[in-house]
Amino acid sequence: MYLENPKKFGMLVEQAHQVALNVLRPISRKYDKAEHEYPKELDMLASLLDGMNEGAPGSAGATSATGGGANTNTGEIKNGSNLSTALGVMEMCWGDVGLLLAMPRQGLGNAAIGAVANEEQLERFKGTWAAMAITEPNCGSDSAAIRTTAVKDGDDYILNGEKIYVTSGARADSVVVWATLDKNIGRAAIKSFVVKHGTAGMQVTRLEKKLGIKASDTAAITFTNCRVPAANLLGSPEVDVQKGFAGVMQTFDNTRPLVAAMAIGVAKASLDRTRELLKDNLSVNYSALPMQASFAEATLNRLEAEWEAARLLTLKAAWLADNKIPNSKEASMAKAKAGRVANEVTLKCVELCGALGYGEDELLEKWSRDSKILDIFEGTQQIQLLIVARRVLNKSSAELK
Numbered sequence: 001m002y003l004e005n006p007k008k009f010g011m012l013v014e015q016a017h018q019v020a021l022n023v024l025r026p027i028s029r030k031y032d033k034a035e036h037e038y039p040k041e042l043d044m045l046a047s048l049l050d051g052m053n054e055g056a057p058g059s060a061g062a063t064s065a066t067g068g069g070a071n072t073n074t075g076e077i078k079n080g081s082n083l084s085t086a087l088g089v090m091e092m093c094w095g096d097v098g099l100l101l102a103m104p105r106q107g108l109g110n111a112a113i114g115a116v117a118n119e120e121q122l123e124r125f126k127g128t129w130a131a132m133a134i135t136e137p138n139c140g141s142d143s144a145a146i147r148t149t150a151v152k153d154g155d156d157y158i159l160n161g162e163k164i165y166v167t168s169g170a171r172a173d174s175v176v177v178w179a180t181l182d183k184n185i186g187r188a189a190i191k192s193f194v195v196k197h198g199t200a201g202m203q204v205t206r207l208e209k210k211l212g213i214k215a216s217d218t219a220a221i222t223f224t225n226c227r228v229p230a231a232n233l234l235g236s237p238e239v240d241v242q243k244g245f246a247g248v249m250q251t252f253d254n255t256r257p258l259v260a261a262m263a264i265g266v267a268k269a270s271l272d273r274t275r276e277l278l279k280d281n282l283s284v285n286y287s288a289l290p291m292q293a294s295f296a297e298a299t300l301n302r303l304e305a306e307w308e309a310a311r312l313l314t315l316k317a318a319w320l321a322d323n324k325i326p327n328s329k330e331a332s333m334a335k336a337k338a339g340r341v342a343n344e345v346t347l348k349c350v351e352l353c354g355a356l357g358y359g360e361d362e363l364l365e366k367w368s369r370d371s372k373i374l375d376i377f378e379g380t381q382q383i384q385l386l387i388v389a390r391r392v393l394n395k396s397s398a399e400l401k
Contacts, residue, residue, distance in 0.1 A: 001077075001315075001316060001319050003312065003315075005087060006079040006083070008079070009079070009083070009084050009087055012084055012087065012088055013087050013088065013091055016087075016088040016090075016091035016092050017091040017094065019045065019091075019092065019095065020091050020092050020093075020094050020095025020096070021095065023041065023045060023095070024092065024095030024096040024099045024100075025095050025096065025363075027039060027041055027096075027099070028095070028096040028098075028099065028215075028363060028366065029360070029363065029366065031098065031099065031102075031214065031215035032098070032214050032215065032366055033214075034214075035209065035210070035214040035215075036207050036214075036217055038102070038171060038217075039099055039102055039215055042099065042102060042103055042104065043104065045103065046103055046104040046105055046106065049103070049105075049106060050105060050127075077323060078322050078323055079319065079322060080322035080323075081322065082254065082257065082318040082319070082321040082322045083315065083318045083319050083322050085258060085261075085318070086257055086258060086260075086261040086314055086315060086318040087261075087315075089258050089261040089262055089265065090261045090262075090264045090265040090268070090311075090314075091265065092265065093261070093262045093263075093264075093265025093266050093269075094265045094266070094268050094269045094272075095265075095269075096215065096370075097212075097213055097262050097265070097266050097370045097371075097373075097374070098212070098213035098214055098215035098216045098370060099215045099216075100262065101167055101168070101213055101215070101216035102168065102171070102215045102216045102217070104129045104171075104172075105127070105128070105129045105130075107129065107130060107131055107132065107167060107168050107172060108131070108132040108167065108251075108255050108378075109129075109130025109131045109132040109168075109172065109174065109175060109176040109194075110128075110129070110130050111132075111251060111254055111255045111258070112130070112132055112176045112192060112234065112251040112255075113125050113128075113130055113176065113194065113234065114254075115251045115253075115254050116192065116234040116235045116251060117234050120231075121194075121231075121232075121234065124231075125174070125194060128173045128174050128194075128196075129168070129171070129172045129173045129174070130172055130173065130174045130175065130176050130194065131166050131167060131168040131169045131171075131172035131174070131175045131176070131219075132166070132167065132175070132176050132251075133163035133166045133169065133175045133176065133177045133178065133221060134146070134163070134178045135163065135164050135165045135166075136148060136161065136162060136163060136164060137162060137164055140380075141379060141380050141382070141383040143178065143190070144186060144187040144190065144397070146161075146178055146179065146180050146190055147161060147180070147183065148160065148161025148162070148163065148177065148178065148179040148180065148223065149161060149179055149180055149181075149183070150179035150180065150181055150191060150193060150228075151181075152181070152230070153227070155229065155230050155231075156227045156228060156229055156230060157179075157193060157227075157228050157229075157230055157233065158225055158226065158227055158228075159177060159179055159193065159195065159201070159223040159225075159226040159227075159228055160223055160224060160225060160226070161179065161222075161223050162205075162220065162221070162222045162223070163175075163177065163220065163221045163222075163223075164208075164220045164221075165208065165218055165220075165377070166218065166219045166220070166221055167216055167217075167218055167377075168216065168217060168219075169204060169217065169218065169219025169220075169221055170204045170207060170217050170219045171217055172197070173196065173197060174194050174195060174196045174197065175194075175195050175197070175202075175221065176192050176193070176194055176195075176234070177192065177193050177194075177195050177223070178190055178191075178192050179191060179192075179193060181239060182239065185239060187397075188239050189239050191233055191234070191235065191237070192233070192234045192235065192251075193228050193232050193233050193234070194228075194232040194234065195223070195226065195228050195232070199226055199227070199228065200226065200227065201223055201224045201225045201226030201227065202221065202222075202223055202226045203221065203222050203224070204219050204220070204221050205219075205220045205221065205222055206219070206220045207219055207220075208220070210373075211369050211372060211373075212366070212369035212370035212371070212372055212373055213370050213373055252328075252331065252378065252379065253321060253326075253327050253328050253331045254321055254331075255378060256317070256331040256332060256334065256335040256378050256379065256384075257314050257317040257318045257321070257327075257331050257334050257335070258318075259335055259338075259339070259374060259377070259378045260310065260313070260314040260317070260331075260334040260335045260337070260338035260339070261314050261318075261338075262374055263310070263338035263339050263341065263342035263371065263374040263375075264307070264310060264311050264314055264338055264342070266342055266346060266367050266370055266371050266374070267307050267310075267338075267341060267342040267345040267346060267371070268307065269363070269367055270345050270346045270349040270364060270367050270368070271300065271303060271304060271307065271345060271349065273349070273362070273363070273364060274300065274349040274352055274353055274357075274364070275300065277353050277356055277357075277362075278296055278352065278353065281294070281296065282294070282296060282297055282300070283297055286301065296352050299348060299352060300352070303341075303344070303345050303348060303349075306341045306344070306345070307341055307345060309337065309341075310334070310337045310338040310341040310342075311338075313330070313333055313334040313337050313338070314334040314338055316330055316334070317330040317331045317333070317334040328387065328391060329387070329388055329391035329392070332379070332384040332385075332387040332388050332391075333384070333388055335378060335379065335384050336381055336384035336385055336388065338374070339374045339375030339376075339381060339384075340375060340381060342371040342374050342375070343371050343372060343374075343375050345371075346364070346367045346368040346370075346371040347368050347371075349364055349367075349368070350364050350365055350368050386400070386401075
């Protein structure tokens with residue numbers, strides 16, 4: 001792995017940066033204040049991304065983060081779609097995290113379909129906008145405790161249960177729903193189903209009011225005798241106790257580096273803006289001893305070092321996915337580090353800039369609010385550390401809780 005960004009992704013990164021600067025930043029505050037209002041400006045941008053993703057190995061959409069893969073015959077090292085997507089997400093979230101999450105057809109549900117669906121499903125669900133529904137009222141970080149049920153009935157499955165905190169749950173065309181085929185079996189019985197909006201028995205019950213990422217809708221959805229075609233089950237319908245629910249969990253190995261990339265983007269935005277606001281009081285001499293630097297200089301230098309460490313962990317996790325090297329530990333390391341760093345960076349930047357950082361004249365206060373969710377969703381900080389510990393110690397989830 002090379003630590004520099006691959007040159008072939010240079011144009012993609014620059015395009016994503018220009019979109020962030022010229023499209024997302026100008027409407028960022030507008031949709032922060034107009035919670036639950038759909039950002040119509042995203043329609044044209046989403047169509048552009050669809051065109052970039054169409055058969056392009058270096059595309060930047062969530063649907064392209066499917067694991068890529070090295071040539072197993074030649075051992076060729078590949079910088080593929082996971083790495084390019086992470087780089088694109090970093091730039092887009094330098095613009096606005098909530099608006100990226102609100103982007104049609106670029107959600108975590110699309111990443112789940114890309115990671116697990118077979119060829120027929122990939123073709124059938126092509127062009128759909130899919131949200132991801134995992135969390136339940138009594139099931140947060142422990143995905144194995146899911147209580148939404150899926151019962152086979154002829155050529156269909158009947159779903160019953162409630163999902164909460166579904167990003168783009170009301171706006172998306174479909175929702176990828178995690179449900180259990182048998183509560184007594186545990187993790188191995190959990191499968192994911194693509195449920196189209198408008199399906200009888202599926203109902204959006206409310207939209208959440210949130211601290212940050214207000215441009216993105218977050219919904220609660222109930223399923224009452226909701227009949228879903230068996231062909232909409234992603235992955236194998238067989239319950240394999242030995243394998244557990246590795247199939248559905250594979251989604252996280254691809255999406256956690258993307259959430260880490262979101263954190264990297266918003267943290268970079270805060271660092272850049274803070275340096276701009278304090279430029280008359282800062283030195284650019286990185287070789288100076290910390291004791292000779294001002295408090296603001298020393299703090300920013302430390303935060304930039306933390307940011308760089310998180311960025312490299314994120315790129316490594318994405319690179320491993322591109323080369324079909326198991327990355328569960330690295331994906332969780334990146335998510336844990338980047339989420340924590342983004343929270344610290346954005347809040348410290350507010351503090352350093354004083355009244356400027358706290359007021360709505362600047363986006364710094366918004367970025368500090370947006371960053372908090374990045375340390376929570378897709379698995380909290382504590383869950384990520386638990387996963388890393390299991391991988392390092394070679395313990396199962398039953399052995400290390």
